[in-house]
Amino acid sequence: MMRRRIRNSLSNSMVAIIAMVIGFIIIFPILFGILGAFKSSAEFSAYPPTLIPKSFTYLENFKEAIAKMPILRYMFNSLVVAGLGTVVRLAFAILAAFVFVFYDFKGKNFFFFLILGTMMLPADTLIVTNYLTVSRLGLIDTHLGMAITSFVGATQMFMLRQNFKTQPKEFREAAAMDGCGDLRFLTSILLPIARPVVMTLFVQSFVTLWNAYLWPLLVTNKNNMRTVQVGITFLTTIEDTNYHLVLAGVTLILIPSFILFVILRRNIVKGMTAGALVG
Amino acid sequence: MRIAAPAISVKGRRGTTGYRKVLRVIKPYLYLLPIITFGIAFVYYPFFKTFLYSFSIVNFKGQITGFAGLDNFIYMFGYKNFSTALKNSLILTAMTVSSTVIITLGTALLANKKRKLSGIYETMFTMPMAVSMSAISMIFKVMLNPTVGYVNYFLGINLGWFEDKKTAIYGILMLCVWMGLGFDYLLFLSALRGIPDELIEASTLDGAGFFKKLFRIQFPLITPTLLYVVCTDMVLAMMTAGPVMIITQGGPAQSTTTLIYLMYTAGYRSSNYSLASCISIITFALTFGLTLLAFIFERRGVHYA
Numbered sequence: 001m002m003r004r005r006i007r008n009s010l011s012n013s014m015v016a017i018i019a020m021v022i023g024f025i026i027i028f029p030i031l032f033g034i035l036g037a038f039k040s041s042a043e044f045s046a047y048p049p050t051l052i053p054k055s056f057t058y059l060e061n062f063k064e065a066i067a068k069m070p071i072l073r074y075m076f077n078s079l080v081v082a083g084l085g086t087v088v089r090l091a092f093a094i095l096a097a098f099v100f101v102f103y104d105f106k107g108k109n110f111f112f113f114l115i116l117g118t119m120m121l122p123a124d125t126l127i128v129t130n131y132l133t134v135s136r137l138g139l140i141d142t143h144l145g146m147a148i149t150s151f152v153g154a155t156q157m158f159m160l161r162q163n164f165k166t167q168p169k170e171f172r173e174a175a176a177m178d179g180c181g182d183l184r185f186l187t188s189i190l191l192p193i194a195r196p197v198v199m200t201l202f203v204q205s206f207v208t209l210w211n212a213y214l215w216p217l218l219v220t221n222k223n224n225m226r227t228v229q230v231g232i233t234f235l236t237t238i239e240d241t242n243y244h245l246v247l248a249g250v251t252l253i254l255i256p257s258f259i260l261f262v263i264l265r266r267n268i269v270k271g272m273t274a275g276a277l278v279g
Numbered sequence: 280m281r282i283a284a285p286a287i288s289v290k291g292r293r294g295t296t297g298y299r300k301v302l303r304v305i306k307p308y309l310y311l312l313p314i315i316t317f318g319i320a321f322v323y324y325p326f327f328k329t330f331l332y333s334f335s336i337v338n339f340k341g342q343i344t345g346f347a348g349l350d351n352f353i354y355m356f357g358y359k360n361f362s363t364a365l366k367n368s369l370i371l372t373a374m375t376v377s378s379t380v381i382i383t384l385g386t387a388l389l390a391n392k393k394r395k396l397s398g399i400y401e402t403m404f405t406m407p408m409a410v411s412m413s414a415i416s417m418i419f420k421v422m423l424n425p426t427v428g429y430v431n432y433f434l435g436i437n438l439g440w441f442e443d444k445k446t447a448i449y450g451i452l453m454l455c456v457w458m459g460l461g462f463d464y465l466l467f468l469s470a471l472r473g474i475p476d477e478l479i480e481a482s483t484l485d486g487a488g489f490f491k492k493l494f495r496i497q498f499p500l501i502t503p504t505l506l507y508v509v510c511t512d513m514v515l516a517m518m519t520a521g522p523v524m525i526i527t528q529g530g531p532a533q534s535t536t537t538l539i540y541l542m543y544t545a546g547y548r549s550s551n552y553s554l555a556s557c558i559s560i561i562t563f564a565l566t567f568g569l570t571l572l573a574f575i576f577e578r579r580g581v582h583y584a
Contacts, residue, residue, distance in 0.1 A: 012395070013395070015394065016394045016395050016396045016397070016400070019386075019390065019394075019396070020396060020399065020403075022386060022389065022400070023399070023403030026386075026404060026407065026460055027403050027406045029415060029418050029419060030406060030410060030415075030418070032418060032421075032429055033414075033417075033422075036421065044427055045426070048432055092313045092314040093314065095311070096310065096311055099307045099311055103307040105304075105308070108307075111311055111315065114315065117323075118318050118322040118323070120567075121326050122518055122566065123322075124518040124520065125539070126321075126322065126329065126559070127542075127543070127546075128542065128547065128552065128556070129556075130321055131547065132341045148321065151321070152314055152317045152318045152321065152322060157314065182310075211412060213411075213412055213413045213521045213525075214520060214524075217524075218543075218547065229411055232414065232417060233416070233525045235417075243427055246417050247421060249417075250414045253411070253414055254409075254410065254414055257410065257411060258409055260409075
């Protein structure tokens, strides 16, 4: 009995160690990026290469990266684009979900599947024609142009509908009796009840849009309209491969992502796994 | 699951004037108007336009000047870069999906049982989710650099990675796999933890070993999640373009050109909209076909508890 327990705890520790090693391999690229940001140019090209920088107080790379690219402007652009896209997407999705739960009307199923059908068409295959549309609308180099293709959120609509369906119907009836209009019912009764799911969808949507690359790249030409994700890729050119600066820039943009991830990890995880169940 | 929810109609108790009646009828459509408008404008319209473009002669402004029949497709299949891109995309998809599934199943199994340190390694397994595609692409670009990168030195190898046409695609592959690690791991973990304890305990009492439990109980019960992961990863991998744009620009010698990247260069850089549309349609059809295939397998092998 005793021996068995010892064997069990030994094998448990072994598994834990293996897991730690694998975990370390997984986060190695992140570590490499952050550690590299503290190395001087000379330290970076030295052979054999080192992993740990000589000092963590060497901040020249960050200063130079900030001087070379308007990172605050990039962050502002990303914030506006992700914020606008998320707010509008959720507003549209909430309205649609509300209608599908609390109204009966002709063509309800048709419209429902029309919206869900947008999930079948991957956005990346549509970028060329969407680019033509957006440029014809004169929205190149605008925040609206970058956000406009993300206004339709079929997944969000579906999840909100699932949530609204579980709310007691008496609320709506009672509210209607008291002469409470649709919008007031939505904003002062339904949304406060559904707050957890709305928050989750908000966070998940925001993170996705914050990380978007391809579309914001296509519709921006001016440097001061770039988002962070697009901006950092312009730190290096073929003639000028200043890798230490690149890693400093990457580390800088990782900071907000990590803060978001740590604070909102539960929400993100919940939103993603819940979104998966829709599939 | 019921599609039509019991709806309550807001019977006009006070005013029954014509205006109110009309309003009551059109109200639901009014609420749906925004999402439908944008859905049509930025999803359905571009899709049908892409479809139309692929059968038409299109000028550099995006105007249709004539009917081309199947000429665009014939041109595309004869285009050397297209066959390379198709091959690259299919190889990349097959390898990304299989590697990601195997690795994340492994990490999920490792983390399934709570142990000492499990808080630390569980966080490490999910970390890739916190990093954006462009940030990690830049890091991989530096990390796999043959002169300043660390990977070659650490592994004692001398590969050119993104600078060699033989290895560049594997660099992209590693990156694609890495990006999927966090999310897929979480999905598998929640599926594994969803298996009732009694099943595992009963099989242990029956003397089932680790592998017997794994293949007879755990795998069959998580097949729905497996199907979901395979489908979404397949679609994502077929859409690979960002890392290629950031790191290799399709090179060296077209060895990392993917379908979406080729579509981007054809449509955006050369304004060859009919070619871009053909590539888009083919990519869409392939993605759709692969998903369908996964669902055919689902009928055979997926168990729903």
